[in-house]
Amino acid sequence: MLSKKTKYGLKALTFIARRIDNKPVPIATIAKSENISRKFLESILLTLRKSGFLGSKKGKGGGYYLLKEPKEINMSSVMRILEGPIALVSCVSLNFYEKCEDCPDEKTCAVYNLMIEVRDSTLNIFNNKSLSDLI
Amino acid sequence: MLSKKTKYGLKALTFIARRIDNKPVPIATIAKSENISRKFLESILLTLRKSGFLGSKKGKGGGYYLLKEPKEINMSSVMRILEGPIALVSCVSLNFYEKCEDCPDEKTCAVYNLMIEVRDSTLNIFNNKSLSDLI
DNA sequence: TACTTAATCTATCGGATTAATAGATTAATT
């Protein structure tokens, strides 16, 4: 299941992307319009800024704005920043690989191949979707 | 990410399915062979029994055995019992549907359609996989 | 019958993670 962080993050990104002028959008505006706890959203937007998706401007007329074209913002990268691994088990993760403690050998693991398949099909969707597709 | 419960459950099911004679397998045997906490596995097998996948026999020579052919044990149903919803958000879940509190309208939700797509592709895999494919 | 094996049931617990909150600070605009 998707965390609220990810869900809110995606909603906020699309909200910001919908502004054609790309003028800064204040946190409060997004929070109110999308029914998100203002403070929680604050921390989410901060991570999106630190990851290079968003820029920010303080003071009056400030807020968050996109640093790239919506078309250039890939869903895989957003999901990885907000949610973490796309794979269902870390031993099949491309970007967050980790060996399973309990599993002596991945090649003989029954779960492994199934999860590879799921990962690939999900990745296939996220890789071919950008923020512009969510608008 | 998959819970350990699900991962262990899948491993245990394949372990049991590998016994061609389908004689009861004691919890302890599975736990030792698959490096799973015995007590934790106990509760997992209990839910698999209550869901109709496994039968059990007490006493000497007892243990858990499959109630159906591995070919008849569908991955979607196993996943739903062990992990819960296959969908990433409950508002796109077929079996565990729940309305999002924050979302006023699913039709205008940007996340919705993306998650529908992910659900369908994952479901497509699980629906066409059975326990026999894991062995 | 007594003993052993093994599942069953109830309950609890620590730790990690998630979601949310609070308050003080910094920066920009008017």
Place this chain on the structure above:
DNA sequence: AATTAATCTATTAATCCGATAGATTAAGTA
């Protein structure tokens, strides 16, 4: 100077996960 709005640091509340403990019930075996 006043206002607006992001930033930073810390804390809290709630939930969930993985694991554990102990007593009980059932079945086979000597």
